[in-house]
Amino acid sequence: MDKPLVTVIVPAYNASDFIAETLESILNQTYDNLQVIVVDDGSTDDTARIVQSYSPRVTYIHQANSGGCAAPRNRGLEYARGEFVTFFDADDIMLPDKLSRQVDALIRHPNAVMCITNYCNFTGTKRSTDHMSTCPAMVPYLDRHKSSDFTLGSEECRSILISENFTIASAPLFKTDIIKKLGGFDQTLKACEDFHLIYRTAMQGDVVVNPNVGFERRLHDTNMSNDNERMLRNLIASRHDLSLNETNIVLQRHLKHRVRRYRRDLQTCLVLKKQLSKALKLYGETFPPQSISDLNHDVRQGIKIALHGIAPGKFPDRQH
Template structure:
């Protein structure tokens, strides 16, 4: 069974469409575990009105998306976990495609597909047409050949429990979890798009007031492989404008690492 875990917080305008995209799948060996994270709008009412036995609704006080997803994983009945945000949609046949990949490649515990970003028009994400095992996930992620997001990948419940989300984080918490996954998982990639990230509904990706609620506030380069360090540095370069004062306090040395900056520019130019 596949357990589709959906964290829900004030998504009254989009949750019905997200649920319909899952409930309309022809493959039917699944459950939907919705964890309401203390919504203050009519989101819960929308879910309850759908009255489908495949939906399980769990309510908790607001603790953030990481806690909601972890609650979903711990309460899931399926042996495979699919995370889906409450404003995104699965494409038709997505669950069947996941199940076919699971059956065809039983040695893998993490299966990733490509996806569409939709802000009025579909734009496919990830520059990789090659299907197969990802030998170096950090290298592939750095180069943009894979770009997993909630909804585009499925992982075993055992792996999900091993790599739970950091409940202190409310921004880039998925990257923090995925970086843990990249170090331990056996990853298979298929370039076919499997879901739509509805950026029309998504809130603007703004920095938190406290950088400690962001993965950016917890970057640790010690003991990491070359490509993991480059992924961390790429995140630092891209997001530091959101936390200029806090980043200069936390990572003064990174502002002086011109060797890393030059290396980053070279790697992006030659695309090894």
């Protein structure tokens, strides 16, 4: 039987320091029926020259900067010809058997909508333990199945994702037709768009999990997750949207609980940044408190805001 074509889409922005290493790791996969697309999201460095040096094995597409990862990923999806598709960050390293294991898993589990692989983080030469083993809800599955694939039912997978996000953008291999049917990534999100798409995909059917480390995620100062306020606002937006579309009442309630918690976290973040009027306005979205922890949080933040001298009806933002 012919190997199904796999499309690998790499969004890149000023990625010249790492893009060659990333592309080498993709092109050196043991699975060789690949379509590799790099979408340059308005880079101003040497990204274009480096990527074009890999032609014709790699297709280079340029677009104006979009300010996020969703738009370049969706642009690449327009050109995807593979039966399966994966989105791989321009600074991650794909281990040699990642795609072969994932394709094999999806062939053996034809009802699954995607295969999610494990990963580890690295900085320089230091590598962390695998990510899934740090997720308490995943540990029983790992202990039971060791290094073998296992399947999560649709609702089972979504429940775990809400409680502890065990995956990121570079991990899944999707069925392309399903991703295109879903419209790809939500471009209104400037972070958490990967969780949003993975969750929506899990709503379409079973999910296969490969517990082996399939790639290494590079951590450095420019990682988008370092912007706490931006992450919290997108955590709120992504989970709120999912709660509106979630058909399972219990999972819908869990998503709404997450939104309330993230709003309280955002309030704390804004108080620390002295953006006090914005922090005060969040009380309307989190009141009334639903637990002793919520009540303690509200009291602490209220005291901090009061100590900064905000009079009723006056909400000056104090930014440093």
